Amino acid sequence: MYRIYARRLRSRLAGAALPRHVAMVMDGNRRWARQMGFDDPAVGHRYGAEHLDEVLGWCAELGIHHVTVFVASVDNMRKRDTAEVGHLMRMIEQVVAERLAQPESLWRVRVAGQLDVLPDSTRHALKTAEEATRDRGAPFHLTVAIGYDGRAEIVAAIRSLLADEERAGRSVAEVAEELTAERIAARLWTHGQPDPDLVIRTSGEHRMSGFLLWQAAYSELYFCDVYWPGFRKVDFLRALRSYAARHRRFGR
Known part of the structure; x- marks a missing residue:
């Protein structure tokens, strides 16, 4: 019955306007582990990773070329139990970064x-995956938001813009006169x-928990x-x- 329902959902999406870019907050790993009876809720992070x-496979199958996933916020890194954070970071290194860097992966x-809040090993694994896939010809792009905070991202973008303008000898008044949303967006992570x-x-x-605060303004x-x-795949198809079925207005 599940397969029949999934095929029915998939057929109803034929010819429909599908998103070009899907962003996902991958929430509930620990609660899922407790629900499933695991003694250590952190086990949910392995299953989540x-x-x-699998979810990236669904996206590729449907022609969704851009995916952004929210793995961990700055608060997650700083406020959760050290052992749990360490377990999550190992899962990111072993399951996400290493697997995506393999030649058979489709994703760039x-x-x-804020990569400085990550352990050295995690930062290295993710940067290695980034470098290994940089020139990959496949049209699929995965952004891993980790050590992420949307407000900090906007602040960092404005600071970067102001620093460059100062080096160019521009006054604050000149910068303010030419400041646009496009110029800030060009400095985002x-x-x-x-x-x-x-x-x-x-x-x-x-x-939203601070996820893509600027970018998701009209999402x-x-x-x-x-x-x-x-x-499940049927949950994903229901979202699509x-x-x-929605009429996007983009603020109009």
Whole structure:
């Protein structure tokens, strides 16, 4: 019955307007582990990391060329138990970074966030994956938001712009006169990528938690009650069905 329902959902999307860029808040790993009876809730991070590979396969199959995933915020890195954070970082290194760097992977990797808050090994693994996939010819782009905070990203973008203008000898008044949204966007950690059309958050939480605050200004939002490791293909197809049924206004 599940396969029949999934095929029916897929057929209804034929010819529909699908998002070019999907962003996902992969929430609920620990709660899923507790629900499944694991003694260590951090085990959910392994299942969550493994599941990303499957979800990327669904995106490639449907021709969704840009994906951004929210792996960990700055607050996650600083406020959670040290052992749990260490476990999550090892999962990122072993499951995400190393696997995506393999030649058979379709995805070009980009990292967005405050990388100085990451352990050296995690930072190195992600940068290695980024370098290894930089010249990959496949048209699929994955942005890994880790050590990420949307407000910090905007502040960093403005600081970068002001620093460059100061070196060029420009006055504050001159900078303010020419300041535009486009100039700030060009300094964001995600610069060069299209803004997300659809943002999906799992686990039933209805908030953005600082994710892509600038980029998602006109995105369609979809909140799913299932936890990330239990996020099924039918859940993903339902999100796309909801997106296809909406009339995007872009603030108009």
